Amino acid sequence: MSNIDLSRVSILVVEDSQFIRSLIVNSLRVMGIGSIQSVDHGAQAIDFIKLVDEDPMKAGMMGIDVIISDWEMSPVNGMMLLRWIRRHKDSPDRFIPFMMLTGYSEPKRVHEARDMGVNEFMSKPFTVNALADKLFSVINKPRQYVHTASYFGPDRRRQQLPIDGPDRRVLNYDSLEVEVVNG
Amino acid sequence: MAKVSVRFYRIKNKLKEKTLGLGPVDDDDISFDDDLMAKATAALEEMAEDYPDWVGALIQQLSDVHRRCVDTPEQRFQHFEQLHAIAHDMRGQGGTFGYPLISNFSDGLYDFTGTKAATTDKNVEIIKAHIDAMRVVIKSRISGDGGDIGKQLKDGLEAAIKKYT
Numbered sequence: 001m002s003n004i005d006l007s008r009v010s011i012l013v014v015e016d017s018q019f020i021r022s023l024i025v026n027s028l029r030v031m032g033i034g035s036i037q038s039v040d041h042g043a044q045a046i047d048f049i050k051l052v053d054e055d056p057m058k059a060g061m062m063g064i065d066v067i068i069s070d071w072e073m074s075p076v077n078g079m080m081l082l083r084w085i086r087r088h089k090d091s092p093d094r095f096i097p098f099m100m101l102t103g104y105s106e107p108k109r110v111h112e113a114r115d116m117g118v119n120e121f122m123s124k125p126f127t128v129n130a131l132a133d134k135l136f137s138v139i140n141k142p143r144q145y146v147h148t149a150s151y152f153g154p155d156r157r158r159q160q161l162p163i164d165g166p167d168r169r170v171l172n173y174d175s176l177e178v179e180v181v182n183g
Numbered sequence: 184m185a186k187v188s189v190r191f192y193r194i195k196n197k198l199k200e201k202t203l204g205l206g207p208v209d210d211d212d213i214s215f216d217d218d219l220m221a222k223a224t225a226a227l228e229e230m231a232e233d234y235p236d237w238v239g240a241l242i243q244q245l246s247d248v249h250r251r252c253v254d255t256p257e258q259r260f261q262h263f264e265q266l267h268a269i270a271h272d273m274r275g276q277g278g279t280f281g282y283p284l285i286s287n288f289s290d291g292l293y294d295f296t297g298t299k300a301a302t303t304d305k306n307v308e309i310i311k312a313h314i315d316a317m318r319v320v321i322k323s324r325i326s327g328d329g330g331d332i333g334k335q336l337k338d339g340l341e342a343a344i345k346k347y348t
Contacts, residue, residue: 003213124275129224139196
């Protein structure tokens with residue numbers, strides 16, 4: 001059995017409720033996450049992400065491996081934060097895994113977050129097992145990222161399913177309009 | 184040459200290297216440490232014990248803001264915003280700590296205090312009914328669905344909403 005060693009992992013928690021924030025931070029700490037920072041809302045998160053990029057010593061974090069963020073916060077909510085990370089020119093790492101934690105679990109909300117490039121979606125009430133499951137996916141089952149005119153984020157197809165009927169996809173990996181970047 | 188319109192990025196999984204090392208690992212062998220998971224779950228449960236006290240303070244805040252809705256109706260818009268923010272804070276959490284009724288009632292309060300909510304006297308009464316119901320839940324430590332008392336509280340709140348709408 002090869003257990004995951006989380007002691008070198010750094011996580012940024014973005015949550016406006018003090019109680020929930022301390023709960024997430026505490027759970028992560030007990031799970032063995034080596035470095036955890038927390039902020040109140042998206043605007044603070046953006047400042048912190050920039051600080052880690054510019055002056056990691058001052059930030060107290062050498063890099064951010066995963067972001068766990070609440071959705072509904074003010075003045076900058078989780079979706080706005082995610083948009084900034086995935087699309088803004090100042091974002092230092094557009095590929096950073098992003099887990100959205102929210103009280104909303106309606107399919108419309110899930111689709112909205114997915115189309116903004118979320119990696120994992122976790123609805124409250126959360127459990128330690130749910131948190132561990134999502135972290136496991138981020139660490140062990142990362143998806144390729146896709147960049148099109150209207151989307152940037154992890155591939156929204158998690159599985160390769162056989163097509164029932166004719167294949168109507170216009171492009172495939174061999175098309176000239178498609179480029180695969182290995183990095 | 185055709186213009187590239189789709190790019191796929193297959194980047195190195197640094198996170199996997201950090202957590203599992205560089206050697207080959209069989210996916211089926213990977214798991215979190217069971218002891219740590221059990222400890223984390225226990226820590227979560229321990230913190231959850233403080234939940235009624237914490238939420239009790241929030242209910243008091245709701246009550247104070249409600250009083251200001253009555254005393255200074257000209258500032259109701261701001262008061263409703265405050266109530267809305269507190270209700271938001273509460274609604275995602277009750278279920279986590281074994282008090283789904285708190286989530287249920289704060290969900291309702293959240294809807295009645297949104298930006299489109301009318302700041303009428305009737306709605307102020309409906310807000311009070313929500314706060315009263317929450318107060319009973321915490322004072323009597325009514326966890327889970329609350330059985331008969333839970334149902335009575337829900338029915339009572341629904342009746343109040345009907346009366347004032």
